[in-house]
Amino acid sequence: MVPEAEFTSYYGRPILKASPWQDDIPAYLFLGGLAGGSALLGAGADLSRRPALRRASRLGALGAIGLSFAALVHDLGRPSRFVNMLRVAKPTSPMSVGTWILTAFGPCVGIAAAAEVPRLVPRPLRGLVRRAARPAGLAAAALGPAVASYTAVLIADTSTPTWHESYRELPFVFVGSAAAASGGFGMLLAPVAEAGPARRSAVGGALLELAASQRMETSAGLAAEPLHTGRAGALLRASQALTLAGAVGTLLGGRSRPLAAASGAALLAGSACTRFGIFHAGQESARDPKYTVVPQRERMAERGD
């Protein structure tokens, strides 16, 4: 048992403000990862002629990015003013950078997905969509990893102790989680004969996520504590169990249709739990002045003031 840290506060009240964000934001972190990973898988499947995996991944990417967009707009204090995001392009604002990445990514994903459902495309546009699908899918794949990783910077670039203190590992946790989720999605929907790359990418992602999370624990110091307590702790324990089970299931039974589907679902659920867990741990770390005062005091002591 670690001894309780001694610190002074103003009536135990928070020093920082927790973000005003609701569950829209962790949902977006998950869906953005799923979309980014699926865009990559879709392009790979396209080039390697795996039509069922291509179709599932392209449509999955579009669905995920559409829901992401809805979540982002819904979380605004003034949703009708969403377009104000497009007034400026600011490298110091990860949200601005992300908006521009999504603005480029969305239409590419849309075109690639439209080619999978030609009957829904107006007849005069069908030929164009068919020809544009591959280049659009490749462009989406080029942007996909950015969509999956910038969200780590989005939350780390705050004063929220748990998010900021884990900024070194968070992008790796997030891309691992994204690869696991999109691989899992492919395994869930594509036949096993085509899903080999989805399985490999899912297992690789799951391992990366688990390893980067481990490292994050040590490097975040005291700010890692909220990752273990309360709702966040429960979510992250669930995430670890689901991700591990999904990876093992994939390795042992990925060639059996029911086992592949179950493992894929476990990986998707694990990825969602990771995002919600990290989100809530951060919120908790902002609400408790301990995580503000104690590390700052330690920093001052090290500097000698």
Place this chain on the structure above:
Amino acid sequence: MARMGFFTDTSVCIGCKACEVACKEWNGVPDDGFDLLGSSYDNTGGLGASTWRHVAFIEQPAKANGDFRWLMESDVCKHCTHAACLDVCPTGSLFRTEFGSVVVQDDICNGCGYCVPACPFGVIDRRSGGTAVKNGGLAQKCTLCYDRLGAGMTPACAQTCPTESIQFGDIDELRARADARLRELHESGVAEAQLYGHDPDDGIGGAGAMFLLLDEPETYGLPPDPVVTTRDLPDMWKRAALAAVAMAAGVLGAFAGRRG
């Protein structure tokens, strides 16, 4: 234009809360409810979307004579030199004025809320209540009375402060005044007096609102060593780029090798 700001000398604050009232009145900040908080005379709680000046009250056993002492401090936005709220704002609503202060443009803010967790002092917040409330759903905080400054006036809080605990003026001049006041207090035996936010080399590049405190910052609910989060942003982008490359290589690599 010289950079303008506040020096709040808590050693002469009498806790009258005239600053809180004047701020609300002048800026038309809506009522946000009344609560008895059980924290001495502080029933305001802290800075927020509808509280731009907040007077903290602390009752302490005095170290000297076994009696107790009051600490009172009128808190406000620090108008940081390196302001995280402004850095992360994705719409350009938050901007740096010609007076060096940091201000939200209400007609541009879309209420994304990013500035709220970015601020290392927990100052700025999104006003709840939706469109039924004035500027509901938008980020709100002290403007250093931008409208008054434009007309050559003093911010409402400093104007009303009866003890000159809140002083307004040119930042360099205020810094010199703060140094002099600290020396005076130290010479008269108030060893615990310390300045806060006056150092241009601190984690936020110095505040546009500095303080003279009679105890450690955290006693007043202030962070002892605030750092602007964007200081680490170049490093964050580098790590994210590395992760993105790893992901692209990993997923596309999964297509290599034998089929199946």
